[in-house]
Amino acid sequence: MTGPVSHFAANSLEHHWMPFTSNRDFKADPRLVVKSEGVYIWDHKGGKIIDGSSGLFCVAAGHGRKEIADAVHSALMTNDYTAPFGLAHPLSFALAQKVCAITPEPINHIFFGNSGSEAIDTALKICMAFHRANGEGHRVRFVSRERAYHGVNIGGVSLAGMVKNRETFSGVMPNVVCMRHTFDENQRFTRGQPENGWELANDLQRFVETYGGSTIAACFVEPIAGSTGVLIPPKGYLERLREICDQNGILLVFDEVICGFGRLGTPFAAQAFGVTPDIMTLAKALTNGCQPMGAVAVRDEIYDTVMNASPESAIEFFHGYTYSGHPAACAAGLATQEIYESEGLFARAAELSGYFLDAMYDLRDLDIVTDVRGYGLLAGIDVAQGAAPGARGASLQKKLFWEGLHVKFTGDAGIIAPPLIADRSHVDEICQVIRKVFEAEKA
Ligand SMILES: Cc1ncc(COP(=O)(O)O)c(C=O)c1O
Numbered sequence: 001m002t003g004p005v006s007h008f009a010a011n012s013l014e015h016h017w018m019p020f021t022s023n024r025d026f027k028a029d030p031r032l033v034v035k036s037e038g039v040y041i042w043d044h045k046g047g048k049i050i051d052g053s054s055g056l057f058c059v060a061a062g063h064g065r066k067e068i069a070d071a072v073h074s075a076l077m078t079n080d081y082t083a084p085f086g087l088a089h090p091l092s093f094a095l096a097q098k099v100c101a102i103t104p105e106p107i108n109h110i111f112f113g114n115s116g117s118e119a120i121d122t123a124l125k126i127c128m129a130f131h132r133a134n135g136e137g138h139r140v141r142f143v144s145r146e147r148a149y150h151g152v153n154i155g156g157v158s159l160a161g162m163v164k165n166r167e168t169f170s171g172v173m174p175n176v177v178c179m180r181h182t183f184d185e186n187q188r189f190t191r192g193q194p195e196n197g198w199e200l201a202n203d204l205q206r207f208v209e210t211y212g213g214s215t216i217a218a219c220f221v222e223p224i225a226g227s228t229g230v231l232i233p234p235k236g237y238l239e240r241l242r243e244i245c246d247q248n249g250i251l252l253v254f255d256e257v258i259c260g261f262g263r264l265g266t267p268f269a270a271q272a273f274g275v276t277p278d279i280m281t282l283a284k285a286l287t288n289g290c291q292p293m294g295a296v297a298v299r300d301e302i303y304d305t306v307m308n309a310s311p312e313s314a315i316e317f318f319h320g321y322t323y324s325g326h327p328a329a330c331a332a333g334l335a336t337q338e339i340y341e342s343e344g345l346f347a348r349a350a351e352l353s354g355y356f357l358d359a360m361y362d363l364r365d366l367d368i369v370t371d372v373r374g375y376g377l378l379a380g381i382d383v384a385q386g387a388a389p390g391a392r393g394a395s396l397q398k399k400l401f402w403e404g405l406h407v408k409f410t411g412d413a414g415i416i417a418p419p420l421i422a423d424r425s426h427v428d429e430i431c432q433v434i435r436k437v438f439e440a441e442k443a
Contacts, residue, residue: 013026013027014027025394029398030044031043031398032044033049036051036063037062037063038062038063038064038419039051039063039421039422039426040063041063041406043401047402047404049401049404049406050404050405050406050418050426050429050430050433051063051406051419052405052407052416052417052418053406053407053415053416053417053418054285054289054417054418054419055289056289056408057258057284057408057415057417058283058284058285058288058289059285059288059419060261060263060288060336060345060419060421061285061288061336061339061340061419061421062419062420062421063419065288065290065335065336067335067338067339068287068288068335070335071331071332071335072290072291072328072331072332072335074331075091075327075330075331076327076328079327080327080328084320084321084323084324084325084326085320088325089325089327091325091330091331091334092112092325092327092330094330094334095112095330095334096109096110096112098333098337099282099295099297099333099337100297102267102268102337103267103268103280104268104271105276106299106301107276107277107279107280107297107298107299107300108299108300108303109297109298109299109302110295110296110297110298111126111295111298111317111319111324112293112295112325112329112330113294113295113296113321113324114292114293114294114321114323114324114326115151115283115292115293115294116150116255116257116281116282116283116284116294117150117151117152117153117156117294118151118153118294118321119151119257119281119282119283119294119295120150120151120153120159120220120255120281121153121154121155121156122281122294122296123220123253123279123281123296124155124218125317125319126279126298126302126306126317127139127142127217127218127253127279128140128217129317129319130305131217132309133305133308133309134305134309136249138214139214139215139216139250140175140215141175141176141177141207141215141216142158142159142175142176142216142217142218142220143176143177143178143179143207143219143220143250144159144160144177144179144220145161145178145180145220145221145222146161146178146181147161147162147181147183147225147228147231148160148161148162148178148181148220148221148225148228148255149161149222149225149226149227149228150220150255150281152165154169154172154173155173157172158172158173159220161178161181161228162227162228162410177207177211179200179201179204179219180200180203181225181228181231182194182197182225182231182233182234182237183231184197188371189361189364189371189372190232190373191361192232192374192375193232193234193235193273193375194234195234195235196234197234197237198235198236198237199240200234201236201237201238201241202240202244204241204244204245204250205244208244208248208250213247214248214249216248216250217250217251218250218251218253218278219241219244219245219250219251219252220253220255221238221241221252221253221255222254222255222256222257222259223238223254223255223256223259223270223272224258224259224264224269224375224378226257226258226259226378226415227258228413229373229380229382229410229411229413229415230373230374230375230378230379230380230415231373231380232375238273239274239275241275242275242276242277251278251279251302252277252278252279253277253278253279253281254268254269254270254277254279254280254281255280255281256269256270256280256281256282257281257282257284257294258284258417260280260282260284260286261284261285261286261340261346262285262340262345262349262420263285263349263376263377263378263417263420264349264375264376264378265346265347265349265350265351265353265376266346266350266376268280272375272376278298278299278302279297279302280297281294281296281297282294282295282296282297283295285336286333286336287329287333288336290332290336291326291329291331291333292323293326293329293330293332340420345420345421346420348420348421349376349377349420350376352377352420352423352424353375353377355424355427356374356377356379356427357374357375357379359428359430360372360374360379360416361374362431363381363431363435363438366434366435366438366439367384367438367441367442367443368383368384368392368438368441368442368443369381369383369384369438370383377417377418377422378416378417379416379417380413380414380415380416381414381416381434382412382413383396383413383414383438383441384412385412390409390411390412392412392441393409393411393412393413394409396409396414396437396438396441397409397414399437399440400414400434400437404429404433405429405430405433405437407430407434414434416430418430
C-alpha cells in the first residue's frame with residue numbers, strides 16, 4: 001500500500017504504553033490503522049476493515065468527514081487557543097446552544113471538558129456544588145450500579161461496577177454504593193427492553209432506607225450499560241429510579257457517553273426511554289471522535305442554584321480544564337452536529353435499527369453465542385467463555401480484525417455499533433464476518 005503508511009516512521013513500538021491493551025500481545029502482533037474513510041478503516045498491511053463499533057462508539061457520522069476537518073483547520077488558523085478561565089471565544093457558546101437544542105427540557109446548560117471521564121468527574125462535582133448551594137452539603141453519598149463503566153478518572157472508577165477497572169484503584173472515593181445490575185439469565189435473547197426486572201430499581205429505595213435519602217447526592221446510571229456488553233434497562237426501571245430520586249431530593253445522572261447523539265435513534269437515551277434526568281454526561285459522538293471533548297448538560301435549576309449561591313462577580317464553580325471548550329474541539333462539535341442535522345442521521349439510525357437488530361438476533365444460531373441484546377444501533381453479543389474469562393473475547397477481536405471487521409470486545413461480549421451512516425449492506429457485511437469467524441470456533 002502506498003501513501004497512508006509512508007509517514008509511519010517509527011521502528012519501535014516499545015515507547016508507547018498503550019491504554020486498555022495487552023501491550024506485550026499487541027507489540028508481538030501489531031494491528032495498526034493507517035487510514036479511515038466512511039464505514040471503513042485500513043490496516044498497515046493494506047487490509048480493508050469495516051468499522052463495526054464506530055471506533056469506540058464515537059465516529060457516528062463516519063470516518064474522514066471533510067466538513068469537520070475543515071472546521072478544525074479553520075478554527076486553528078483563526079484562533080488556535082483562548083484561555084477559558086475568565087475569557088472565552090464564540091465557538092463554545094455556539095456549540096453549547098446547539099447541543100441544548102436537542103437536550104430534553106429543562107436541560108439547558110453545558111459545561112465542557114475533554115473526555116467522558118472528565119465529564120463524569122465534573123458531574124460529581126456539580127452534584128456536590130448544587131447540594132451545598134442548596135444548604136444540603138450533607139448529601140455526600142453516591143449511588144452507582146454493578147457492571148457500570150463511567151470512565152477511568154478517580155471519580156469514575158469509584159463509581160465503576162466493573163471489577164478490573166476498580167480493584168487496583170479502589171478506596172479513593174468512599175461513600176459509593178452499587179445497585180445490582182440488570183442482566184438476567186432468564187432474559188437471554190430478549191429484544192429491546194426486557195419486560196421484567198424494573199423492580200431492581202428498588203435497590204435505590206433500599207439505600208434510601210439504609211443510609212437515609214437525605215445523605216444521597218446522586219444516582220449515576222448509563223441508561224443502557226454499554227461497555228459491559230449492552231444491558232438494556234427493563235421496562236419501567238428508569239422511571240422507577242426517577243420516582244425514587246424525586247421523592248428523596250436525589251439527582252439522577254444519565255451517563256449518555258455511548259447512548260448520546262443518535263445511537264438509539266433519538267438525540268439521547270433520555271428521549272428514547274422517556275425519562276429526563278437532572279444531569280447528562282456526554283462525549284464520544286459529540287465531535288464524531290475527531291477531537292477529544294466531553295460535556296455535562298444540566299437542568300436550569302442546577303445552574304441557577306449554583307449561580308445564585310455566590311456573591312455577584314465571584315467565581316461560582318471552582319472547576320475547569322485548560323482545554324475546556326477548546327476552539328478546535330468546539331469547531332469539530334459544531335460541524336458534527338450540523339452533519340447529524342443536515343443528513344438526518346438520528347432518524348436514519350432509527351430506520352436502520354429494525355434491520356440491524358434482526359441481523360444481530362439471527363446470529364443466535366451460532367454455537368458459541370450465548371446471548372444477544374440490542375436497541376437502536378447498539379448490540380451486545382455474549383460468547384461462551386474460553387480458557388479464562390475474556391480470553392475468547394480477546395482472541396475473537398483479533399480474528400475478526402484480520403477477517404475484515406473491527407468490533408470492541410469487553411470480556412466475552414462483543415459490542416456492535418456501526419456508524420449511523422451505515423446501510424443494510426454494511427450490516428450484512430458485519431454479520432458475514434462474525435458468522436465466518438464464530439463458526440470456526442468450538443463452542
Ligand atoms: C458510559 C461511559 N462513560 C464514560 C466513558 C469514558 O469516556 P472517555 O474514555 O472519553 O474518558 C465511557 C467510555 O467508553 C463510557 O462508555
